[in-house]
Amino acid sequence: MSKSSLLLRASLLAVIVATTASGCGWLNRTSKLYAGPAESRPLEVPPDLDVASASTNTASSATAAGTQQAASQASALGFTVAGTRDEVFAKVGDALAKVPGAVIANRAPLIGAYDVNYGGSNFLVRVSTGENGSYVAAVDPRGLPATGEAAKRLVGALKASLAP
The missing domain is CATH 3.30.530 (Alpha-D-Glucose-1,6-Bisphosphate; Chain A, domain 4)
Incomplete structure (x- = not known):
């Protein structure tokens, strides 16, 4: 495995972990609970x-x-x-x-x-x-x-x- 391939995989893994841990909108579907208009x-x-x-x-x-x-x-x-x-x-x-x-x-x-x-x-x-x-x-x-x-x-x- 080349050094750049290993670096790319480590970077991708870091992005996935950071996105999952931060509660990204792709993974967090509870925002639909608050989707209605404020008047309602x-x-x-x-x-x-x-x-x-x-x-x-x-x-x-x-x-x-x-x-x-x-x-x-x-x-x-x-x-x-x-x-x-x-x-x-x-x-x-x-x-x-x-x-x-x-x-x-x-x-x-x-x-x-x-x-x-x-x-x-x-x-x-x-x-x-x-x-x-x-x-x-x-x-x-x-x-x-x-x-x-x-x-x-x-x-x-x-x-x-x-x-x-």
């Missing part, structure tokens, strides 16, 4: 991650977190109900079942959200832990406040049913 994969951020943690060591971080939560709740279409998040989540489910025209498409108790169709609109009714109980709000699938008329009517009906 809405991101839901868990309520506990919406605001910076208040347990940080600096007082400014805790103040910023409280201000951000207050601003988020003020701009969102929602209200506060006394009780833990799990208790209020169950009450919201019962109240939604009694609202004429409201259809619960999906329930996500781990993140405290109901996927609701009401008045021709689709949005989430989310229950999160607040300072004075649990906060019930209507949000779009991206986690932004729902602004449609149907969301306002449904939140009004829920508030009348749940808030004292």
